[in-house]
Each structure stands twice: as structure tokens, then as C-alpha cells.
Amino acid sequence: MAHPLAARLSFFTGKGGVGKSTLVAAVAVEAARQGRRPLIVELGHRASMQAIFGVPSVGHAPLEVAPGVHASNVDLDAALAEYVAAHVPVRPLAQRIAGSRSLKRFFEAAPAVGEVLTLQRLEHLLAATPAFDPVLVDFDSTGHARMFLELPRVFEGLVPDGPVRRLLDDFARLLSGDEALLHLVALPARLPVQETIELHARLRAEHAIRVGTVFVNRMPPPAAPPTAPAVLAELRARIGDGHPARVDLACLADAIEAREDALAQAARLEALGERCLILPRIDGPLDRAALAALGRAAAGAP
Amino acid sequence: MTALGSLASGRRLLVFVGPGGVGKTTLAAATAIDAARAGRRVAVITIDPAKRLADALGLDGLDDALRPVPGIVGGTLDAAMLDTRTSYDSLIARVADDPVERQRIFDNRVYQSFSRTLARSHAYVAMERLHDLYQLEAHDLIILDTPPTRSALDILDAPGRLSRFLDERVLAAFVADEGRGAGAWLRAKGTQAALRLFGAMAGDALMGELAGFFEVFFHLRDGFTARAATVQAALRAADTRFVLVSAPASTHLADAAYLRDSLLARHVPVDALVFNRAFHRTPTGAPLDAGEGWDPGGLLAQVWPDAPAEALATLEAARAERARRAEDDRARAAAVRAFAQGVPTARVLRLPRVGRGPDSVDELAALAAASREEGRWT
Numbered sequence: 001m002a003h004p005l006a007a008r009l010s011f012f013t014g015k016g017g018v019g020k021s022t023l024v025a026a027v028a029v030e031a032a033r034q035g036r037r038p039l040i041v042e043l044g045h046r047a048s049m050q051a052i053f054g055v056p057s058v059g060h061a062p063l064e065v066a067p068g069v070h071a072s073n074v075d076l077d078a079a080l081a082e083y084v085a086a087h088v089p090v091r092p093l094a095q096r097i098a099g100s101r102s103l104k105r106f107f108e109a110a111p112a113v114g115e116v117l118t119l120q121r122l123e124h125l126l127a128a129t130p131a132f133d134p135v136l137v138d139f140d141s142t143g144h145a146r147m148f149l150e151l152p153r154v155f156e157g158l159v160p161d162g163p164v165r166r167l168l169d170d171f172a173r174l175l176s177g178d179e180a181l182l183h184l185v186a187l188p189a190r191l192p193v194q195e196t197i198e199l200h201a202r203l204r205a206e207h208a209i210r211v212g213t214v215f216v217n218r219m220p221p222p223a224a225p226p227t228a229p230a231v232l233a234e235l236r237a238r239i240g241d242g243h244p245a246r247v248d249l250a251c252l253a254d255a256i257e258a259r260e261d262a263l264a265q266a267a268r269l270e271a272l273g274e275r276c277l278i279l280p281r282i283d284g285p286l287d288r289a290a291l292a293a294l295g296r297a298a299a300g301a302p
Numbered sequence: 303m304t305a306l307g308s309l310a311s312g313r314r315l316l317v318f319v320g321p322g323g324v325g326k327t328t329l330a331a332a333t334a335i336d337a338a339r340a341g342r343r344v345a346v347i348t349i350d351p352a353k354r355l356a357d358a359l360g361l362d363g364l365d366d367a368l369r370p371v372p373g374i375v376g377g378t379l380d381a382a383m384l385d386t387r388t389s390y391d392s393l394i395a396r397v398a399d400d401p402v403e404r405q406r407i408f409d410n411r412v413y414q415s416f417s418r419t420l421a422r423s424h425a426y427v428a429m430e431r432l433h434d435l436y437q438l439e440a441h442d443l444i445i446l447d448t449p450p451t452r453s454a455l456d457i458l459d460a461p462g463r464l465s466r467f468l469d470e471r472v473l474a475a476f477v478a479d480e481g482r483g484a485g486a487w488l489r490a491k492g493t494q495a496a497l498r499l500f501g502a503m504a505g506d507a508l509m510g511e512l513a514g515f516f517e518v519f520f521h522l523r524d525g526f527t528a529r530a531a532t533v534q535a536a537l538r539a540a541d542t543r544f545v546l547v548s549a550p551a552s553t554h555l556a557d558a559a560y561l562r563d564s565l566l567a568r569h570v571p572v573d574a575l576v577f578n579r580a581f582h583r584t585p586t587g588a589p590l591d592a593g594e595g596w597d598p599g600g601l602l603a604q605v606w607p608d609a610p611a612e613a614l615a616t617l618e619a620a621r622a623e624r625a626r627r628a629e630d631d632r633a634r635a636a637a638v639r640a641f642a643q644g645v646p647t648a649r650v651l652r653l654p655r656v657g658r659g660p661d662s663v664d665e666l667a668a669l670a671a672a673s674r675e676e677g678r679w680t
Contacts, residue, residue: 015322015323016321016322016323016324017321017322017323017324017549017551017554018323019553021553022553047556047557047559047560048553048556048557050556051552051553051555051556052552052553192323223619223623224615224616224619224620224623225612225615225616225619227612227615227616228612228615228616228619230612231609231610231612231613231616232616234606234613235606235613235616235617238605238606239601239605240605243596243601244588244595244596245596245601245617245620245621246585246586247584247585247586247588247590247624248617248620248621248623248624249617249620250584250585251582251584251590251620251623251624251627252616252619252620252623252624255623283626283630284629285633286552
């Protein structure tokens with residue numbers, strides 16, 4: 001149980017489409033506002049940060065996407081070159097290795113290479129100076145997050161020594177220590193909540209990483225005064241089916257019901273016993289002000 | 303014909319791709335049910351690790367096997383949800399005749415981690431399953447659901463990637479002398495200097511296991527390359543279409559745009575763009591933005607002169623909610639139009655937001671049926 005800015009390294013996971021990337025961006029904006037130097041790390045072929053921050057493209061090298069906020073999109077070819085350069089001190093040889101077509105084909109087809117390179121990249125970013133703090137990692141799905149957390153175990157006994165072993169050991173230590181948190185993001189809807197509950201149970205049973213905050217994203221605000229349900233039926237009867245206001249009343253009834261459903265789903269997550277934070281739905285465009293407000297709600301002073 | 307039905311009409315293979323969380327699996331299932339009810343023999347495969355298709359079809363614990371979905375009248379529907387490990391094990395069991403050899407593969411650590419946990423293996427195994435179904439010719443229509451963005455491209459790239467690797471000298475050198483495995487690989491010449499260094503970095507144990515792993519594929523090479531070619535041809539056949547599903551929120555659209563451009567770059571025929579949750583439903587089907595022109599106070603004076611104060615507040619809240627929804631719909635329609643300009647040849651279907659995901663075959667069928675009245679082609 002911890003605040004999203006309480007650790008140096010934070011992972012965010014959740015079912016696709018729950019607004020995870022937007023939330024990571026907002027947390028980063030809030031961290032920068034508090035005077036820290038956040039870095040967002042996107043994994044895989046994603047283009048979320050460039051859309052959110054309105055920058056042309058986010059590449060492998062950290063790019064300042066908003067004042068004080070950096071973002072990086074891990075690129076495996078670049079990570080491979082980096083890896084080889086770090087372990088082969090002779091530059092021409094390193095270039096030959098990284099440029100080897102056979103080796104590239106081998107890495108493209110071999111399992112786990114991409115994941116190990118991603119780890120190497122994360123370690124590299126964590127060691128950068130001036131330091132990035134916090135480093136916020138945006139996983140693209142819950143399956144991806146679990147696979148990543150399982151890496152040290154998958155390689156247990158397979159890699160007894162050498163740089164890859166040290167990398168995996170460091171990562172395992174980092175995951176189980178105080179410096180790393182895993183935050184879960186869900187929507188207050190049946191399937192995302194169910195998947196989050198199952199993921200939480202699996203994390204508890206199989207992994208040492210600490211769960212930080214469970215975010216319940218896009219909670220619809222109350223659509224009407226609490227007294228509205230009492231007068232809705234009467235209004236509907238008096239106005240009649242033919243009047244255009246009937247559509248407005250239907251919208252309202254629907255919104256009241258949606259809010260009730262959402263609250264009931266949020267309650268299921270609150271029952272997990274973790275730090276649970278409900279975030280409001282953002283109406284209208286996601287501009288800088290809206291992102292900053294979401295960031296304050298998600299990661300402001302508790 | 304329903305709007306979803308027209309996506310499948312005349313097709314033999316329909317591939318649903320799109321970012322996560324846009325209802326892709328649900329729409330694939332609804333399309334499959336719709337086609338089956340129209341009399342076709344349909345198979346739907348999902349390789350999404352989440353058990354969503356199982357939920358939507360009411361099939362608890364749907365495993366790797368293709369099973370008939372009950373309650374289909376007209377044609378037939380078979381559904382399978384790929385479990386990577388089971389699929390791989392059955393593939394190996396089929397192609398490795400020698401029991402000792404087979405056990406050697408099952409005991410290989412890299413094989414174990416590859417077949418159970420690692421992302422890319424979904425793509426390879428999906429390819430195998432698609433190949434088997436396609437060759438079986440027991441279905442008029444195969445619907446392939448895919449995992450989110452990144453892995454959907456893996457499905458297109460995996461067959462080529464692995465067979466390219468298998469054709470490369472690197473593998474030949476790797477398993478040059480089958481008895482000596484990694485040792486032979488480490489002793490080999492040429493570009494192997496690079497690989498030797500990698501071996502030093504990763505350790506001999508991993509190298510040995512990797513050598514064993516690739517030996518598996520070395521034995522399977524001819525069959526594998528042929529299957530890869532069949533699947534590549536199927537994915538680009540004249541009666542195959544890709545349906546790109548998205549939702550009109552900006553972050554979904556950014557991921558969908560990446561996918562759209564990647565598919566076009568791979569010369570994949572994107573036939574239709576489907577935008578789920580693109581607009582709000584109204585009870586009468588009346589457009590949301592046509593409701594202005596009345597005033598809550600005036601209306602109330604007319605129909606309920608002695609109304610309590612909360613009646614006015616409620617009517618005002620109702621107006622505000624309708625206006626919010628109308629504005630939301632306008633923004634989404636504009637976003638869809640901008641996105642669709644990137645694929646001028648594709649049809650664009652917008653589907654309404656529904657309160658709750660479908661829970662049963664009937665509700666999925668109802669979703670497909672509703673797409674006739676409510677789906678908006680542009």
C-alpha cells in the first residue's frame with residue numbers, strides 16, 4: 001500500500017483501454033510540479049505519450065515532453081546496441097556485433113531476448129545522471145506485466161553467471177525491495193474489475209513486488225441531485241413520450257444508473273484491502289490543465 | 303444483413319485487430335454468431351490471454367480445443383481460445399515421432415519458458431492453429447481475434463521471422479553438428495565471433511538450452527517453412543479481410559493509427575474500420591443534438607405548475623447530461639473522420655455505446671442485430 005510517488009520505480013498495469021497511459025502521464029506531470037524529475041517509459045509499439053503530450057514522436061532517448069517530464073519508448077534494436085556497447089569495450093568489435101545480420105535474426109527469433117534487453121534498458125535509465133525520479137513504466141497489458149515480473153524465475157538456473165545473471169538478480173532484488181511499486185489501474189466496470197481482482201490475487205500469491213495504489217479511473221460524477229430519482233417518474237409521466245425533453249430524461253436516468261453501477265464495482269476493488277483511489281471522469285478535451293488536475297487527484301499530497 | 307454480418311459476407315478469413323480494451327473480442331464473437339445464425343459454418347479463434355471470449359460466450363474454462371458453441375441455430379459455430387502451452391505441446395507431440403526426442407523437447411528449459419510465458423510464442427502458435435484450421439476446410443468462415451497492437455503485428459511478422467531465421471546460415475551453423483549442439487556453434491567460424499561473444503555474456507547454460515531449442519525447430523524446419531508460407535498466403539488471400547477495431551478516444555486512436563500504418567506498410571488489406579462506443583444511444587433513436595429549443599422553467603410551468611423545487615433541478619440536470627453527451631458524440635465523430643482519412647478505401651462503421659458488455663450468445667446476437675439499425679456507415 002503506497003502513494004504512487006513513494007517509490008523510485010513504479011510500474012502501472014491494467015487491462016487495455018482503462019486510461020493507464022493517461023494516468024501515467026498525469027502522475028508524471030504532478031511529480032514534475034512537485035520538483036522531481038520524472039521519466040515515463042513506454043514498452044512496445046505504443047504511441048500514447050506523443051498523442052497525450054502533443055509531440056511529434058517519442059523515441060529511444062528520453063525526450064522532454066512537458067516541462068520537467070521526460071518520456072522514452074524502448075526500442076529493441078537500440079537497446080541491443082547499448083547492451084553490446086556496455087559489455088564489449090572494443091568499439092569496432094561492438095559495432096560489428098550490433099550490426100551483425102545473423103545476430104539480429106537470431107535475436108528477432110529467440111525467445112526472451114527482447115525482455116532481457118528491456119531490463120537492461122530500464123537499468124540503464126535508472127542509472128542515468130542527472131537521475132530520473134520517479135521512473136514510471138507503462139506496461140501495455142496485464143499479461144505483459146506478469147510475464148515481465150516472471151523473468152527472473154523463468155531464467156532461474158538457466159543463466160548461472162555472467163552479465164545477464166547479474167541483470168536478472170538486480171532486477172529481482174529491485175522488484176522485491178522498497179524502491180519498486182506496482183500500481184493497478186481499472187475502470188469501475190465489471191470485466192476490468194474482475195480482471196484486476198484476479199491479477200491482485202495472483203500477485204499476492206506469486207510475486208514479492210509491493211502493490212502501490214489501485215486506481216479506479218473515470219468514475220462518472222453524480223449526474224443529478226440526490227432527490228432526482230424521486231421526481232423522475234412523475235416528470236416522465238407529465239411530459240409524455242412526444243416531447244423532446246423525454247430524451248433528456250432518458251439520458252439522465254441512464255447516467256444515474258451508470259453511476260450506481262460504477263460505485264458498486266469500485267466497492268469491489270476497495271474491498272481488496274489496498275490503497276484505493278477513485279479518479280473522476282474527464283469530460284472534454286484532455287488538455288494540459290485537465291492532465292494536471294488528474295495528476296493532482298492521482299498523486300497529489302495524500 | 304446486419305452491419306457486422308456485411309463485414310463477413312463473402313469472406314473466408316476475417317482478422318480482427320486493434321488496441322486493447324475497445325471491444326474487439328466481443329465484436330469478433332458477435333460477428334461469428336451472426337454469421338453462424340445466417341447458416342454458415344464458422345470458427346472463431348482468440349489468442350488474447352484474457353478470458354474475454356470465454357466470458358462473452360458463456361463458456362467457462364474454454365481451453366485450447368475447438369469446441370462447438372451451444373445454442374446456435376442455422377449454421378454452426380466452433381470456438382477456441384489459444385492456450386500457448388497446450389497448443390505447443392500438441393504441436394510437438396504431432397511432429398516429433400520419437401518419444402525420446404519428444405521428451406527432450408518438453409524438458410528443454412527454453413522451450414518451457416517460450417511455450418508458457420513469453421509474448422512472441424502467442425504469435426507462432428496462432429499461426430500454427432490458423433494453418434490447421436485453414437487446411438481442415440471444415441469451416442466457411444474463420445474469424446481470428448488478436449491480442450492488442452504489438453502482438454497483432456507479431457502474428458503477421460512471426461511466420462516470416464522464424465522461417466527467415468531457420469533459412470539463415472546462423473541456424474545451420476548453430477546446429478551444424480547435431481550431436482554437438484552449442485559446442486559446435488561456439489566453435490564455428492565467420493559471423494560466429496559475434497555469437498561467441500553473446501555466449502560469453504549470457505552463459506554456456508543458456509547457450510546450450512538455446513541450441514537445444516533451435517534444434518527442435520531445425521528438425522521442424524521444412525514443415526514449418528511450408529506452413530509459414532501457407533499462412534502468409536492465407537493472410538493476404540483475396541477472400542481475407544482485416545477489420546481494424548478501435549474506440550474514438552484519443553489514446554486508443556493513437557495506438558490504432560500506429561497499427562493502421564503498420565498494416566498498410568505490410569500491404570495488408572484493411573477492409574473496414576469499426577469504431578466501437580462511437581456515440582450514445584437514445585431511447586427513441588432521436589439524434590442527441592436535436593433536442594434544444596425548450597426551457598426547463600417554461601416546460602415545467604406547462605406540465606407541472608406546482609412542481610417541487612427538485613423537479614426543476616432534475617430537468618436542468620437532464621438537459622446538461624444530454625448536452626454533455628451530444629458534445630461528446632460530436633468530438634468522437636470528428637476524431638473518427640480524421641482517422642478514416644488515413645485509409646480512404648476502407649468502409650467505416652460506427653457502433654453505439656452500450657451500457658454493459660454482452661453476457662450470452664443471445665446478447666451477442668442482439669448486438670450484431672442492433673448493428674443493422676444503429677450502426678452508422680460513413
